[in-house]
Every structure is written in C-alpha cells, then in structure tokens.
Amino acid sequence: MSVKSNNNDFLSFEIDKELFGINLNSLNQIIESPELTKVPKASDLLEGIIYHNNKLLPIVNLQNWLNIENHGIGERNNVLVIELHSEEGVIDAGLKVDKVLEVVHFEDEEIEKVPEVGNGNTKYIRGVSRYLDKFIMLIDVEELFTEKELETIKQSRDVKAEDTLEEIALGDSFVNTYLTFTLGKEKLAVDANKVVEILDVPNITPVPGSEAHLAGIVNIRGSILPVVDTRLKFNIDITEENEKITTVMVLDVLVNGDEISVGAIVDSVTDIIEIDEEKINETVSLDLPFNPEYLKGVANVNNHFIQLMNIDKVFELKAIEK
Numbered sequence: 001m002s003v004k005s006n007n008n009d010f011l012s013f014e015i016d017k018e019l020f021g022i023n024l025n026s027l028n029q030i031i032e033s034p035e036l037t038k039v040p041k042a043s044d045l046l047e048g049i050i051y052h053n054n055k056l057l058p059i060v061n062l063q064n065w066l067n068i069e070n071h072g073i074g075e076r077n078n079v080l081v082i083e084l085h086s087e088e089g090v091i092d093a094g095l096k097v098d099k100v101l102e103v104v105h106f107e108d109e110e111i112e113k114v115p116e117v118g119n120g121n122t123k124y125i126r127g128v129s130r131y132l133d134k135f136i137m138l139i140d141v142e143e144l145f146t147e148k149e150l151e152t153i154k155q156s157r158d159v160k161a162e163d164t165l166e167e168i169a170l171g172d173s174f175v176n177t178y179l180t181f182t183l184g185k186e187k188l189a190v191d192a193n194k195v196v197e198i199l200d201v202p203n204i205t206p207v208p209g210s211e212a213h214l215a216g217i218v219n220i221r222g223s224i225l226p227v228v229d230t231r232l233k234f235n236i237d238i239t240e241e242n243e244k245i246t247t248v249m250v251l252d253v254l255v256n257g258d259e260i261s262v263g264a265i266v267d268s269v270t271d272i273i274e275i276d277e278e279k280i281n282e283t284v285s286l287d288l289p290f291n292p293e294y295l296k297g298v299a300n301v302n303n304h305f306i307q308l309m310n311i312d313k314v315f316e317l318k319a320i321e322k
Contacts (some may be wrong), residue, residue, distance in 0.1 A: 008108065009198070010138055011272075012101040012131060013078070015063045016070060019136040020097075021104065022080065023126075024198075026141045028092065029081040029177050030100055031274045045145075045152055047096060050079075057081065058153045059094040065144075082141050086150040093153050095141075102270050104131055105200065111138060177274050180306060181249065181266040184236035188307045189273070189299075196250040196261060198269055215265060218248075225250065227263035233314060234290040253315040262315050273306075275299045280308060 010021035011030075036048030036059055047061040059079060063070060079094040111127035124143040128135050145153070178189035204216040204227050213232040218225050227248060231238055248263045280297040296310040 008111075009103055009105050009200075010136075011080070012104050012136060013080070013097045014099040014101065015066070015068055015097055017098075018068065019101075019131060019134050020062075021131075021136050021138045022082065022095075022141055023138075024103060026082050027080060027272060028083060029192075029274055030272050031079050031081060031094075033077050033079050033096060045149055050094070052081070052094075055092075057092060057094050059096055060153075062095045062097055084145065084150060084153070085142060086154065087147060088154065091150060091154050100271060103268070104136075106138070176277060177272060178306075178308065179249070179269065180271045180273060181247075181269045183231055183234050183267055186234065186236065186307065187270075187304065188309055189275075190249070190251065190309045190311050192272060194251050194253065194311050196252055199248040199250060199263070218263060220250070223261075225261055225263050227265060228315065230264045230266055230314070234294070251311060251315075254312045255315065264315075273301055275301065275306075275308075 007023065007025065009024040011024055011027055012019060012021045014020070031052070034050050034052075036050060038048050045060060045065065047059050047064075049056050049058050051057075078097050078100045080097060080100070081092060081094050084091045084093055106129045110129050112129065113127050114122055114125045124140055126138040126140040128137055130136070177192040179192045179195050180187060180189045182188075199218075199220075204218050206216040207214060210216075213229050215227045215229040218227055230236075247266050247269055249266055249269065251262050251264055252259050253262050280299050282297040291313075294310055294314045296308045299306050299308060
C-alpha cells in the first residue's frame, strides 16, 4: 500500500554513497533485495523479476539506469517498490538501491531546480536540496521512464518464467508491511494497512475535560478527527527536543467492533519495511515504560529490534468513542 503524505516528504536513500530521494506518495513498500530471476532476451532496463505479493515484480537497477559510475562502494541491499502511471494504468516496479535512510521533509524554497545542460535528459530530477551536509537529488519517478520503457516493464510481468518462480512462490512465507516511527528513544512500527495518511503539524483544538493523552481534535477535509498524544500514552517523557508536535499519523482502529479514524502524535516517521510474520517474537519484555499489551511482538530488522504495535489495544479509549 502507498502511504499518503505531504507532497514534499521524500524517502532518502544512497547509491554508491550519493544521496537521492523519491516522493513518499510514489512508494508502496521497501523490501530487502531478494534473489532475482533473469528474464531471457529482456531489455537492459530490467535486471530481473521476483515473485512478490502473489505477482511478478520487475526490478530495475537504478544505479545502472541513471548511468552512475560503480565505484564498488555500495551494495544493492534494498528494493523500493513504487507505483508508475502509464497510459494503460498503474504499474508496480522495484528500484534496486544501496541503502534506505529516512523520510525527510523539504520546503519548496529548499528545493532548487537543476539547470538543463547539453542534451542530457534531466526531466526526472525534480530538484536538489541539502541533506546530511551533502546535496540530495530528488527524483520524480513519473518522469523516470518513457512510455516505451513503461511498456517494457509491463510486458516483463507477463513473461512465462521458469519453474524457479513457482518454487519461490511455494517457499514464500507470509509477510506484512509496516510503517516505522519513533517515540522518544523507542523505535516502533504499525501495520501499514492501518495507516490512512500522515499529517504535518495540524492545528489541534483541545477538548475540555478529556483524558490527558487525548490532545484534542482536528478538522480534516470537513471531518472531525480525535488526536491522541501517543507519547503520553506510552509514558514517553516530553522534552524540549520533542515538545513541538511535528507529525500525526492517521490510523484506522477498531473501538468496540467499529472502525474509526484516529490521529496519533509521534516524533517522526522513518521507514516502510516488510517483516516476515514467522520472525516476529511474541515474547515481549516486561521492562517497558508502557503497557506490554500495546505490543504484538518484537522483530529483528537489519540487526535492530523494532517493537510492533497492537494498534487496536493502544486506542481502547472511551474518550475516542465520544
């Protein structure tokens, strides 16, 4: 699923230590780089295909496609699953990159246009900005491929691959996509299917007499949305560093069997990741600053432990019902 966000929110990543970013609205998932199946007589555009979410996914090596010289510094460890729009509809494709960093917001005035020099195609570059004391190239994925190249990508999904794809499908364990975020020093994740959108600094109206962790309500396109200060709910200290509200995740949660939308204040949204359900450890440490029932388990992702939220338990609030 793609997560709706501000049009100036970008997922930053590295290719051979160079920094790039794509708009978060174009991103569906981030997965670890899998073993590819080569497509016979395929275009140089395609590095191969994988079996993902019960369908074939074409993979493009972005370093090769952008003609970035390979200095042997990086390793293609991640695939960004993106949505491309063609004349025939939406096409999913994977972009192979070195390392995913984090979600970054740039104001319009922080993005500078790249001057066109020579006959090179730079239409896919939305602009450049400064990030981590370096220039970051912001890519417009809708301008990355021509219509003919999109047709090549589309056709690759229909190719009759070898029996190895069936083996991959049979051996593929159940995976879920999660959105990771931070609360103080805690790194947590929520099922991405529960996330409706991400808001930047909305104007929250307090509700007199409500519970302390109910920050208030906001008006979202004519609908009233209750907003919970998740930091208070998780007993996270509010300091000068995180006192200013910067991000609200809009989530669909179950309250007494009814699905409602709730806003959750978090310090920052970081990644979209894929986790094998078999690798989730349901044994949760009791040494937590919050109720352990708020977690469905813990997963080790790239040698980092991430706590997975049981979002419906977190928002079992009578105040929300009102």
